[in-house]
Amino acid sequence: MEIYALFGTSGTGKSSSALELAYRMNIDAIIDDGILIYEGRKIAGTSAKYEKTKIQAVKRAIFHYEEHASEVKRILDQIQPSRILILGTSKRMIERIVEALQLSSPAEYIPIESIKPKQEIEAAQYVRQTMGKHVIPIPRVEVEKDFLQRLIASAQQIFSSKKEMIGETTVVHPPFTGGRIQIHPQVLRKIVLATCNDFAEVGQVLKTVFTFDDLPRLYVTLSLKLPYGRDIPTLMQDIQLALHKETSFCLNIAPASIDIQIAGLELITTE
Numbered sequence: 001m002e003i004y005a006l007f008g009t010s011g012t013g014k015s016s017s018a019l020e021l022a023y024r025m026n027i028d029a030i031i032d033d034g035i036l037i038y039e040g041r042k043i044a045g046t047s048a049k050y051e052k053t054k055i056q057a058v059k060r061a062i063f064h065y066e067e068h069a070s071e072v073k074r075i076l077d078q079i080q081p082s083r084i085l086i087l088g089t090s091k092r093m094i095e096r097i098v099e100a101l102q103l104s105s106p107a108e109y110i111p112i113e114s115i116k117p118k119q120e121i122e123a124a125q126y127v128r129q130t131m132g133k134h135v136i137p138i139p140r141v142e143v144e145k146d147f148l149q150r151l152i153a154s155a156q157q158i159f160s161s162k163k164e165m166i167g168e169t170t171v172v173h174p175p176f177t178g179g180r181i182q183i184h185p186q187v188l189r190k191i192v193l194a195t196c197n198d199f200a201e202v203g204q205v206l207k208t209v210f211t212f213d214d215l216p217r218l219y220v221t222l223s224l225k226l227p228y229g230r231d232i233p234t235l236m237q238d239i240q241l242a243l244h245k246e247t248s249f250c251l252n253i254a255p256a257s258i259d260i261q262i263a264g265l266e267l268i269t270t271e
Contacts, residue, residue: 002083003103005094008112014087017116022085029081031097034060036072044075062093063100073101185210188251192220195246201226201235206263218243218255223264236260 004027008014018030019040030037035045046068048060063069076084084103088094091109098105189208196202207221220243226235240258247255 001081001104003098003106004083004085005088005091005106005109006085006112006115007088007090007094007109010089012112013116014112017112018085018087021110021115025083025085027083027085029076029079029084030087031072031084031101032087033057034063034068036075038079038081043079044072061088062096069100076101076103188247191246191250192218192243195242196220196222196239198242199235199239201230202239203264203266216255218247218258219261220258221261221263223266224262225266225268227269228267232262236262 004025006014006018006021015032018032021027022030028039031045033048035042035047037043046060048057051057051060059065060068063072086094086097086106088097094106094109097103188210189205192208193205196205201224203223203225205220206223207219209219211217211219222239224232224235226232239260243258244255
């Protein structure tokens with residue numbers, strides 16, 4: 001039985017990447033947050049995402065409870081998977097899981113950064129922090145019936161080149177997430193205004209739009225007031241860098257793109 005480990009800090013998208021990674025590496029079992037998933041179906045364990053507190057969730061995820069660990073060990077002995085992928089927030093957490101389930105040490109540790117682009121990781125963290133959404137790499141029908149009301153959405157099924165279904169992910173709101181964070185549009189606009197006002201060439205900020213559908217993106221429409229011969233592309237790049245720095249600092253999330261449109265241009269003479 002070969003053990004593989006996928007690790008990364010909380011909210012970086014490990015669970016949403018687990019099925020695709022398992023398929024590429026011919027891994028037939030996944031251990032994630034207290035549950036054992038085999039061939040795309042939960043077959044043992046209880047998800048830590050349904051615990052009421054973070055402490056209970058951590059204990060559940062590392063199989064602290066003997067009854068929980070014994071159940072998963074027994075099923076592993078029965079199915080004897082050839083390869084297992086264990087998910088954890090750190091190598092130390094994965095070592096705790098391996099020890100609790102009496103498994104061999106992982107043959108390979110895979111950091112989430114090696115399989116997921118930085119922008120996707122930042123977007124996943126933003127969704128976790130602001131919306132409290134967690135992913136379980138099992139189908140909707142496998143989620144415990146008592147918690148169906150927590151179900152938010154079901155991700156698209158992942159298909160192989162032969163159209164063979166290999167899995168699906170389910171998004172839930174765990175009780176311990178503590179609610180959602182909402183950022184008022186006026187706050188976002190004021191961040192843009194304050195940043196752009198540092199540039200004498202900016203006459204007016206006409207429009208500001210933020211979208212968070214896939215990745216955080218910022219769209220700004222400006223009017224400029226500048227002398228003839230001013231290098232506009234360089235100015236736009238300076239404004240983009242300033243907006244990127246300020247939104248990253250204020251919101252703790254870097255926009256994946258910042259698009260600036262110039263809707264007005266006034267040329268001024270210099271003495």
